[in-house]
Amino acid sequence: MVGCRAKSRRDCGYLAVVDTGASKCPWAKIEAQPYFLYNPKTEECCDWKDATNCVDLQADVMFVIDVSGSIDSQEFKQLISFVKSIVSALPIGLQETRVGAISFTSTAKLEFSMDKYATEADILAAMDTIVNKAGGTATFAALNLLKSEAYLPSNGNRADVQDLVFVLTDGKSSNKQATLDAVKNIENEGYTIFSVGIGNNLDLDELNAISSDPDSTFTLRADFDSLNTILNTLIDSACRVLAPVRTPGNGLDSAEKIADVLAVSVKTCELDW
Template identity: 35%
Template sequence: MYCIFIFCFICSLVNGFLFDGSQSLSTTCSSIQVDVVFLLDSSGSEGSVNFQKQLHFVKSFVEKFEIGPSNMQVSVVSFSTIVMENFDLKKYQSKYELLAAIDTIPYLSGTTHTDEAITFAVKHSFSAVSGDRTQAPNVIIVLTDGQSSSPSQTMHAAYQAHSAGITTFAIGIRTSDYIGELKYIASDPQNVFQASNFNALDQLQNVLSTKFCEAIVTTTPVVYTTIPTDFSYSSNCRLRPADVVFLLDSSTGEGAHYFQEELNFVKTFVNKFDIGPSDMQISVITYSTRVVENFNFQRYQTKQELLLAIENISYISGSTNTHEALSFALQHSFTQQAGDRAKAPNVIIVLTDGQSTSPTMTKQVAATAQQKGIEIFAVGTGDNLSFQELLSIASGRQYVSRVANLDALYRLQSELTTTFCEGKA
């Protein structure tokens, strides 16, 4: 599923960085087709003032290139305790719109989960769903002011990016003690840059642009492979309001690690939609022996607040009382008191790794929910569940997915989004 490409480095530093002896290197690549994702550290150590300086740095870089469907496309992802996709590659197709959008990116605060940001870019930013183009080189530019919360996980995520053929640049601010981490984030030692402080960031613009152009300008066509285009979804989907309840299996069979993967799945889904009172609303319920409503529809009305709330959901452990979770959603989630909207479609997405403790009750409650017009997706993982039970939960066979493990949920993500956005839900 990863984007893979072969680079041929043919640029040389001659006479003030000349290409073919006559044409400026920056001019050569200023109109080139390339997909660029900026990963911006928005942790507590940054502070809002310094985060604004990072945004200024991104705008200055963007100013040097032509923006559009045949030129450079840019996505900006912020990370701290959560990962927040501010906009994907296809969102803004003019420089004016792009620069204006960068100005509106909010500061988050929190810890420094660099690994999750890189993983998000690899698995989701460079996909047809997000606007990635098969013939365009893929580039990640990471800006950070400190060591990540999990250096080993960051190293693994960076390895995945490099293996996918993504050219990665690492820019550190006040990171002299963490140069080693920058080196393994970058796909080449020459792609590592350091600024002594945030005010010195702009001094890196010229050298970054030069190295950037050296990496992407080639003389021969290069073939790229991306996530299949049948995973795409309608751009109008973001405009379709819906009230969506996630029911997450938090039983003993799930385990804390795989429960975290469920949360990552939900966060990725959320990042693909506009969140708010006129757009999509999300509620998350966890279940095992007991049912826990982590938050209802009206609790979080911005994507930033919602992602942070999902990050803080706790693992429970216990048995698999799927029927009680469905019953709670039916009786309490889709009510005016919980924020349900009369004209918005109601959707339940069930994630589970095992057969419920009462399959008969689960089937009955699911049938009642469907009779009330609630669309139900059933996603099963592992080998310890019945496909027939998944069918009894879901609104139809096309709403059932069974994957070997939770890693495969990422491949399912776009299929689920497509089904949802085609108006079937």
């Protein structure tokens, strides 16, 4: 049985919940938290609400970034900084989380595929090479590019790994119907999509149509100056997608043995008070 050291309740990962001995996590019992997460790298545990980063999880991630002319240079720096903060919260690696990027104005472009870079440093550097340009907001072109190019196996997509998309835009698309048609085109591809609307020139109905359901989880809004205020919420929601809580009655037999739990990459287990 793996011990649980409650030295820190912050910055814990989402990999594996173990230990049915509540005495090793006394704070969990005190706060009546029936489920907790264990990070074998730090040998620390935390409850789900306090976990703020993903650890050793797999995902194929695409950032769909608005680079249109309505975003000025300072705002674009804030946008790219926000994207880089999300990347830094993910476990980057060709066997873990792969990251690619699409930019869009009046057209859309695959900036780099998911299998091009294998380290966080390289991905962050690649994000810095993306530039904003004059042009409209062809959100539909970027969404269609997800299916036609970005998520092809030849560009690094893995069939058995969750596809996670972050769409970041500061405005309404230049053709709403085309955007809705693009959403229809990709709705059966299995993508989990977060819509991040920035500023005041937004179409909330459009953002909600793009994002996965429920909208309350997958559609977020902020100003350029306040993007960091939604960062932890976005990362937490993304990690929950990648490592959903499994509880008795929700995919987990409470009688499972610890040995069986440890054999699976991500699980939760009810504490035995």
